[in-house]
Amino acid sequence: MSQFWEYLKIALMNIKSNKGRSFLTMLGIIIGISSVILIISVGNGIKAEVNGELNQMAGGQVAVYTDNSRNEEPVYFTEEDFEAVMENVDHVLGVTPVYSIYATTATGKGTFDVLMTCGTEGMEYYSSDPIVRGRFYSAGDYDSGRRVCIIPESAARKLFGTTDVVGMTLELDVYGVSQEFEIIGIRRDSASSLINMGSGGMLTVEAPLTVLEGFGNYVSDFEQFYIIGEGNEYASRIAQESVSLMERRHNVRGGGTILVESFNDALAQVNSILGYITAFVVLVAAISLLVGGIGVMNIMLVSVAERTREIGIRKSLGARTSSILLQFLSEAAIITLLGGLIGIGLGALGAAAVCSAIGFSAQVKLSTVLGASLFSSAVGIFFGIYPAKRAAKMSPIDALRHE
Amino acid sequence: MGALVEVRDVCKIYNPGENEVRALDHVDVTIQENEFVAIIGHSGSGKSTLMNMLGCLDVPTSGTYFLHGQDVSGMSDDELSDVRNREIGFIFQGFNLIPSLTAEENVELPLIYRRVGKRERKQLARQALEKVGLSHRMFHKPSEMSGGQQQRVAIARAIAQAPPIILADEPTGNLDSHSTREIMGILKKLHQDGHTVILITHDNDIAARAERVIRIRDGKIEEDVMRRGERNE
Numbered sequence: 026m027s028q029f030w031e032y033l034k035i036a037l038m039n040i041k042s043n044k045g046r047s048f049l050t051m052l053g054i055i056i057g058i059s060s061v062i063l064i065i066s067v068g069n070g071i072k073a074e075v076n077g078e079l080n081q082m083a084g085g086q087v088a089v090y091t092d093n094s095r096n097e098e099p100v101y102f103t104e105e106d107f108e109a110v111m112e113n114v115d116h117v118l119g120v121t122p123v124y125s126i127y128a129t130t131a132t133g134k135g136t137f138d139v140l141m142t143c144g145t146e147g148m149e150y151y152s153s154d155p156i157v158r159g160r161f162y163s164a165g166d167y168d169s170g171r172r173v174c175i176i177p178e179s180a181a182r183k184l185f186g187t188t189d190v191v192g193m194t195l196e197l198d199v200y201g202v203s204q205e206f207e208i209i210g211i212r213r214d215s216a217s218s219l220i221n222m223g224s225g226g227m228l229t230v231e232a233p234l235t236v237l238e239g240f241g242n243y244v245s246d247f248e249q250f251y252i253i254g255e256g257n258e259y260a261s262r263i264a265q266e267s268v269s270l271m272e273r274r275h276n277v278r279g280g281g282t283i284l285v286e287s288f289n290d291a292l293a294q295v296n297s298i299l300g301y302i303t304a305f306v307v308l309v310a311a312i313s314l315l316v317g318g319i320g321v322m323n324i325m326l327v328s329v330a331e332r333t334r335e336i337g338i339r340k341s342l343g344a345r346t347s348s349i350l351l352q353f354l355s356e357a358a359i360i361t362l363l364g365g366l367i368g369i370g371l372g373a374l375g376a377a378a379v380c381s382a383i384g385f386s387a388q389v390k391l392s393t394v395l396g397a398s399l400f401s402s403a404v405g406i407f408f409g410i411y412p413a414k415r416a417a418k419m420s421p422i423d424a425l426r427h428e
Numbered sequence: 429m430g431a432l433v434e435v436r437d438v439c440k441i442y443n444p445g446e447n448e449v450r451a452l453d454h455v456d457v458t459i460q461e462n463e464f465v466a467i468i469g470h471s472g473s474g475k476s477t478l479m480n481m482l483g484c485l486d487v488p489t490s491g492t493y494f495l496h497g498q499d500v501s502g503m504s505d506d507e508l509s510d511v512r513n514r515e516i517g518f519i520f521q522g523f524n525l526i527p528s529l530t531a532e533e534n535v536e537l538p539l540i541y542r543r544v545g546k547r548e549r550k551q552l553a554r555q556a557l558e559k560v561g562l563s564h565r566m567f568h569k570p571s572e573m574s575g576g577q578q579q580r581v582a583i584a585r586a587i588a589q590a591p592p593i594i595l596a597d598e599p600t601g602n603l604d605s606h607s608t609r610e611i612m613g614i615l616k617k618l619h620q621d622g623h624t625v626i627l628i629t630h631d632n633d634i635a636a637r638a639e640r641v642i643r644i645r646d647g648k649i650e651e652d653v654m655r656r657g658e659r660n661e
Contacts, residue, residue: 031540035528038528039528042528334524335526337524338524338525338526338537339526339537339541340509341483341485341512341518341524342512342513342518342537342538342541342585343509343510343512343513343514343538343541343542344509344541345505345506345509345510345541346505346506346509347506348541421485422480422485422486425485425520425524
């Protein structure tokens with residue numbers, strides 16, 4: 026152990042007395058490690074952000090849809106199917122189709138384009154943002170086709186200048202047919218930028234699907250509906266049970282006619298894209314580390330040649346082959362470890378800069394930092410083996426005679 | 429009890445084959461403990477080869493070398509390293525200090541390879557430097573010292589771990605006459621303190637300070653003379 030500290034001291038001293046050379050040698054390692062840290066930290070940041078977004082948007086959601094391309098008798102879902110899911114599948118908050126239609130409305134504040142989103146009473150849970158005033162429409166409202174609607178806070182402010190609008194009426198115009206709706210609830214604005222992007226900045230209104238009849242737009246068969254579960258952890262079970270239930274009800278067991286997509290699938294997709302990007306950058310970084318490692322090997326060979334006499338002195342004083350080997354290996358490892366640490370610092374700074382520019386926070390994980398440090402010293406040890414062996418194998422007489 | 433150094437019928441042949449060089453040709457040398465021996469010869473006489481052999485830096489082509497009763501001639505590199513560390517203190521013509529280390533750190537080197545703990549190492553190094561009168565320059569680097577001082581550091585390094593043999597290869601070859609006297613005085617003192625000193629030189633005046641002179645020529649021992657009388661001069 027005392028020998029090891031000795032080597033550490035010697036190595037640091039040699040690096041210090043050859044500052045410029047050591048830095049240039051480290052450069053390849055610095056570039057490699059910093060790009061890995063940068064991309065992994067930014068990737069983790071993106072992952073966390075997207076996870077959060079998707080969770081907020083569709084946490085625990087499962088979409089069930091039909092593929093009728095190979096069926097002679099197409100399969101469509103009906104209200105009875107939704108009720109069957111509610112009754113037979115556990116941990117389900119609500120089941121609803123989602124049907125969107127464009128409308129316009131005119132208030133004292135002007136004329137606005139509106140995206141009307143319609144479904145069953147189960148749509149209350151389709152968005153995770155809570156109702157802050159009034160209530161969502163009930164099964165009774167749905168069955169009787171009452172013309173009621175729920176609007177978000179921001180829409181209320183735009184349309185009326187206030188959020189205290191429960192009980193007021195809103196006149197919605199769909200393809201030239203005009204109907205009056207009572208506003209019965211206010212939903213909190215979504216914090217998710219993806220959802221706000223999805224509505225294209227339009228005002229949104231939620232209403233029972235049955236009101237569409239009044240516009241001459243009767244919908245009873247659906248190719249797709251959503252099941253909102255109590256949480257993400259139930260999503261895959263809900264998906265499985267719902268598919269077999271639908272297959273039983275429509276008598277299409279097996280054929281791939283009824284399909285599901287859950288939030289987890291969407292997440293897996295995002296993660297796999299990030300995975301590809303990470304793999305690519307890691308490949309580039311690996312090449313940079315390889316080149317950097319060869320640089321380290323080169324400089325270590327120079328160092329061994331320059332210090333031939335020192336090696337001879339050490340050997341004559343009783344240094345074993347392994348002592349000399351260890352001395353040069355630790356020097357190579359320290360060069361690359363220092364490069365790695367500088368790379369980690371630069372990578373973390375770069376990740377913070379990139380992420381703050383995009384608008385979310387980078388995640389530098391301890392495991393990444395430890396991994397990068399270990400890996401960079403491993404590069405040094407690997408590429409240091411050849412020069413160190415050359416030093417260790419020198420004959421003390423030849424080494425002492427070296428001028 | 430056997431002799432400290434016992435070289436039996438040793439040959440060293442370089443480039444075996446057509447252009448072979450017989451650097452040592454059936455050499456026998458025995459050195460007892462606490463002798464002060466000078467090995468003298470011209471360059472090319474084989475004295476450097478003999479010194480490498482005695483210093484366990486090299487192994488003979490044939491013959492045997494017993495050091496402290498131990499057969500050294502067939503040892504591996506690492507075993508030779510251990511023997512050098514334990515048995516021999518080297519003093520070289522070119523001082524051979526490591527330029528980036530201070531005097532104290534240079535003296536500590538053989539102790540590090542002997543796995544002596546840090547505190548004891550520092551103490552032994554300081555004692556050795558005191559013996560050569562350099563305790564005031566402990567933290568200076570070799571480049572900040574005169575040739576004589578550097579050689580004294582090298583002597584301190586050689587005696588720090590109290591090896592039985594001090595092997596000095598032309599220790600005064602790079603020094604002026606004043607420093608030469610100083611260094612020879614130290615070597616003589618070491619001998620008086622009980623060390624076995626082997627001095628390799630080409631200089632008759634230097635060799636004359638030893639109590640025994642072995643003259644080597646063309647790889648053979650030409651003359652081996654004891655001069656006990658000089659000891660108390």
